[in-house]
Amino acid sequence: MGGDYEDDRGDVRGIEREYSRRRKMSRGRFVGLCIVEGNFALQMARPDSIPGRYRLLAVALMAVLVVWAVLTVRRGRTTVGADGVATRGAFRVRRWAWHDIYDLRIEARPGQRSADVKSLTYLYDNDGRRARLPHLDDWQLPDLWAEVADLHTAAARHRGMTWERRPAVEVRIGERAAYRKAQERGITWALIVFFAALTCLLWETAVDDGPHTFLFLLLIGAPLATYGLLTPLFRRRYTRALAHA
Structure with a gap:
């Protein structure tokens, strides 16, 4: 400093x-x-x-x-x-x-x-x-x-101005916080799905000659689908909670 x-x-x-x-x-x-x-x-x-x-x-x-x-x-x-x-x-x-x-x-x-x-x-x-x-x-x-x-x-x-709170900005801060929490939850579940798919891939590699193409598609597609489906649901949930707060 x-x-x-x-x-x-x-x-x-x-x-x-x-x-x-x-x-x-x-x-x-x-x-x-x-x-x-x-x-x-x-x-x-x-x-x-x-x-x-x-x-x-x-x-x-x-x-x-x-x-x-x-x-x-x-x-x-x-x-x-x-x-x-x-x-x-x-x-x-x-x-x-x-x-x-x-x-x-x-x-x-x-x-x-x-x-x-x-x-x-x-x-x-x-x-x-x-x-x-x-x-x-x-x-x-x-x-x-x-x-x-x-x-x-x-x-x-x-x-050039004081640090007073402005209601309109506070509302936007709350909305962005709800969206950020929804993204964090969506990413968390996507990572869970990713590591589950990765475990399946490693297991298939260990017990067989090599993993199937389906497992590679699952490793990429399943986490993306999880994020895309769950994030809007979490966002609506947090937005409703913010409106009732």
């Missing part, structure tokens, strides 16, 4: 700040990742696990995931300045001017009792869309709530 200084209004912190990785992941998460990667390496090393061409594809996919994760951690950052807020991920940079920003909000991660990060900070624009601010969380910062409150105060004069 950028060093402290005093601006022309006597604000000791100022508005120019950068949030990047300051603390490494916890020991528990590191051990968990080592177990997952070790098991993957063990399965790939077994000569009777899966055919060579599929093993090569699995290794390539894992390599892509590892490179993406490393770049996300090392390059990821949130920059705050007089012009607005910018975020950087593994390959993408996004920017918002202060007059396009509706709010900065801290949101807890449900069910993450022992995770490194329990609370994240999100930027909401005037259309209700949200974006996570990398490394602006309770793992990297000792007092996240005080930091975000200080950001609100320091940014007030650059926005």
